[in-house]
Amino acid sequence: MTHQPDSSVDPADIAAMEAQLGRLPRGVVDIAHRCPCGCPDVVRTLPRLPGGTPFPTTFYATCPKLTGAISTLEARGMMRQMTQDLADDPVLAAGYQAAHEDYLRRRADLGQVAEIDGISAGGMPDRVKCLHVLVAHSLAVGPGVNPLGDRALEALPQWWLGGCCSGAEGADAGDADTTDRNDAADHNGTTDQQV
Numbered sequence: 001m002t003h004q005p006d007s008s009v010d011p012a013d014i015a016a017m018e019a020q021l022g023r024l025p026r027g028v029v030d031i032a033h034r035c036p037c038g039c040p041d042v043v044r045t046l047p048r049l050p051g052g053t054p055f056p057t058t059f060y061a062t063c064p065k066l067t068g069a070i071s072t073l074e075a076r077g078m079m080r081q082m083t084q085d086l087a088d089d090p091v092l093a094a095g096y097q098a099a100h101e102d103y104l105r106r107r108a109d110l111g112q113v114a115e116i117d118g119i120s121a122g123g124m125p126d127r128v129k130c131l132h133v134l135v136a137h138s139l140a141v142g143p144g145v146n147p148l149g150d151r152a153l154e155a156l157p158q159w160w161l162g163g164c165c166s167g168a169e170g171a172d173a174g175d176a177d178t179t180d181r182n183d184a185a186d187h188n189g190t191t192d193q194q195v
Contacts, residue, residue, distance in 0.1 A: 013040050020062045020165055026050055029110060032059050032140035037164040041066050042136045047113040054115040058107040059136035065159040070131050073155055082128040082148050092147055093126075099146035100125035103137060 009028050016039045017025045027046035035041040041063035049055045061067050086093045103120040122137070123129030131152045138149030 009043075016040055017043065017062045020064055025062065027055060032136070035063055035066070035165070036158075036160045039063065039164050041160075042139045044110075044140065047107050047111055047116060054113045056107070056116045056119055056121045057133055057136075058103060058110070058121070059133065059140040061132050061136040061139075063159065063165050065162075065165045066135070066156075067132055069156045069159040070135055070152065073152055074131050078152060078155065079123075079128040079131060082151070083123075086126065086128070086148075095147040097125040099134075099137065099149070102141065102145050106141070 009030060013031055014025065014028070017028070020039070025043065027049040029044045029046060031040045031042075032044040033040075033042035041061060043060050043062055045055055045058060045060050047055055047058065061070070086096060100120045103124060104118070107120070121130070122133030124134075128134070128148060131149075134146055134149035135152050135156070136149075137146045138153050143150050
């Protein structure tokens with residue numbers, strides 16, 4: 001396991017995320033939220049990954065139990081309904097615009113990347129493309145910032161029940177397949193990637 005030299009993230013957290021993802025995470029700045037089991041479930045990432053790739057997804061969900069539960073909401077059509085709600089509700093749309101601006105502001109604190117300037121993630125500010133990003137944003141910054149992330153979070157089951165997803169409490173880290181489920185959710189045509 002290679003720890004990123006300029007990161008202050010605890011090596012135990014890096015190991016937990018490696019178990020969750022099945023690979024070493026890249027560009028991790030800090031743990032943005034912890035699951036009730038104590039393991040990381042959302043990380044804060046650099047806007048440019050090691051190697052130079054732009055990465056718009058500042059808040060990235062790592063817990064396979066969380067990402068699996070979010071994927072279930074997506075499969076049930078929640079993104080489509082939320083996008084329609086944005087078109088129908090100007091107050092909701094204004095709140096989502098403010099969430100987009102919050103996301104950009106928090107990413108700018110980590111550095112400027114010209115290729116993703118003005119582009120947040122998850123489809124913000126005018127559609128919903130990825131609930132994983134919206135939930136991660138809500139978990140990282142708390143309620144009241146991203147109204148659609150908050151709505152999705154409220155619809156989730158208690159994903160942490162049944163043991164830790166990192167294997168720390170004997171749970172199998174392979175309980176959920178995270179491949180292609182937690183891709184970066186930019187909406188300007190850049191390639192989706194993983195942290």
